Amino acid sequence: MAKAKSYFFCGECGYQSSTWLGKCPECGKWNTFSEEVVQAVKSGSSVAKSRVGIGVSKPKPIKEVVASETLRIPTGCGEFDRVLGGGIVPGSLILLGGEPGIGKSTLLLQTALNIPDRRILYVSGEESEQQIKMRADRLGGNGNGNENQNEDTYIVSETVTQRIFEHIEAVKPDILVVDSIQTISTENVDSSAGSISQIRECTTEFQRFAKENAVPVLLVGHITKDGNLAGPKVMEHIVDCVLQFEGDRNYGYRLLRSLKNRFGSTAEIGIFEMQGDGLREVANPSEFLLSQRDENLSGCAVAATLEGVRPMFIEVQSLVSSAVYGTPQRNANGFDFRRLSMLLAVLEKRCGFKLGAKDVFLNIAGGIRVNDPAIDLAVVCSVLSSNVDIPISPRYCFAAEMGLSGEVRPVSRVEHRIAEADRLGFEKIFVSKYNMRGINKKRFGLEIVEVSVIEEVFRALFA
Numbered sequence: 001m002a003k004a005k006s007y008f009f010c011g012e013c014g015y016q017s018s019t020w021l022g023k024c025p026e027c028g029k030w031n032t033f034s035e036e037v038v039q040a041v042k043s044g045s046s047v048a049k050s051r052v053g054i055g056v057s058k059p060k061p062i063k064e065v066v067a068s069e070t071l072r073i074p075t076g077c078g079e080f081d082r083v084l085g086g087g088i089v090p091g092s093l094i095l096l097g098g099e100p101g102i103g104k105s106t107l108l109l110q111t112a113l114n115i116p117d118r119r120i121l122y123v124s125g126e127e128s129e130q131q132i133k134m135r136a137d138r139l140g141g142n143g144n145g146n147e148n149q150n151e152d153t154y155i156v157s158e159t160v161t162q163r164i165f166e167h168i169e170a171v172k173p174d175i176l177v178v179d180s181i182q183t184i185s186t187e188n189v190d191s192s193a194g195s196i197s198q199i200r201e202c203t204t205e206f207q208r209f210a211k212e213n214a215v216p217v218l219l220v221g222h223i224t225k226d227g228n229l230a231g232p233k234v235m236e237h238i239v240d241c242v243l244q245f246e247g248d249r250n251y252g253y254r255l256l257r258s259l260k261n262r263f264g265s266t267a268e269i270g271i272f273e274m275q276g277d278g279l280r281e282v283a284n285p286s287e288f289l290l291s292q293r294d295e296n297l298s299g300c301a302v303a304a305t306l307e308g309v310r311p312m313f314i315e316v317q318s319l320v321s322s323a324v325y326g327t328p329q330r331n332a333n334g335f336d337f338r339r340l341s342m343l344l345a346v347l348e349k350r351c352g353f354k355l356g357a358k359d360v361f362l363n364i365a366g367g368i369r370v371n372d373p374a375i376d377l378a379v380v381c382s383v384l385s386s387n388v389d390i391p392i393s394p395r396y397c398f399a400a401e402m403g404l405s406g407e408v409r410p411v412s413r414v415e416h417r418i419a420e421a422d423r424l425g426f427e428k429i430f431v432s433k434y435n436m437r438g439i440n441k442k443r444f445g446l447e448i449v450e451v452s453v454i455e456e457v458f459r460a461l462f463a
Helices: 078-084 104-114 129-138 161-171 196-213 234-238 337-349 373-388 414-424 454-462
Strands: 004-010 033-039 093-098 120-124 153-157 175-179 217-221 241-246 253-261 269-275 278-281 300-307 310-322 330-333 358-364 396-399 428-432 447-451
Touching (some): 004 196, 033 196, 078 269, 093 104, 093 196, 104 120, 104 129, 104 217, 104 278, 120 161, 129 153, 196 217, 196 234, 300 414, 310 414, 330 337, 337 373, 373 396, 373 454, 396 414, 447 454
Parallel strands (some): 093 217, 093 241, 120 153, 120 175, 300 396, 330 358, 396 428, 428 447
Antiparallel strands (some): 004 033, 241 253, 253 269, 269 278, 310 358
């Protein structure tokens, strides 16, 4: 048996040191090193050998490399396929992270049950087989008589990679799901499950299996209190795709984002609604991001935003009131607080609106966070609407960025935003006049209001 040694690992990047260090020389973080006992594996042991041999490789000119289009595996879920770039790529390693109880296991189990004509092995290190079967029944899975569900789905509760690979050799799955990587351990490392060395080694073993056998592997990962994926940063470099499953528990909606994708775009998002029988795809995000109200209220404006190439219309809500205390309060939910401060300074300096002695509260309806700069004009208009206490018609929408001098700046893909606003039945859309060069406005059925400075918007809305 090999002699066990003690090493120190950085919790941020996985850097290994024989002694404790205050500052990591790799990532520059302080007080991130923790001690772990690592036992090396003999080079002749079975666990150290590759399971499937790879032919001897040699360098070749790039012009001699034949590029073939990879056939993707459809998941049966349009939103999931959208985020992945069209489906699961054979041999890929996908990491899905999210808060506890957000629905990661539900999403993967539901996906496994919906993939047609594929043999799937679902490995759980957190739940028993009976618990997984109960969830499958709740999702309408095997045993409920639903002929659309995949009957070739196998489940096993296991936490050691060596035994997991034995189950893989017996089942020979087309897709492998591991829930979660923090509960899996390997005999190659002598530390406890969830440690930095264990996560790194287990991820490497699954990567080797996926590449050598062209079997996609989906891993579930926990996140820290800061919202980052738990484990060494090198784990995110090993995998091919990093997905983030997020949402507000007070709402029933979940967002699936791609933080890294070697086979597709990272700008796409998938939207789901959590229900009693599983996750429902939301094809039209505006159906829950826009409030259904009968009366017009001040402080509300609709923004035409984009997530990737997907237009979404969200409602921006603002409340401006006199400051009760000496220092005015500023609060923003779902929007960058520093950008809100900048927009308020622009209104104060360039446009003459006295907001410095007033409380300003901003909220993005639906519990989501928006980073698209095209929301700036809607934020400004909602603040002005609340300040003068004059409502904005819910049939108006806004798509423009604000500059520091008060100018209304153009945004990308304005035609997509206008077309979606026309489809949803909006009457007017306010855009920058510099966005409309070369665009035929007659193609759209709504009125397009072109503005260049914020004063023009204010006169058009509240004159």
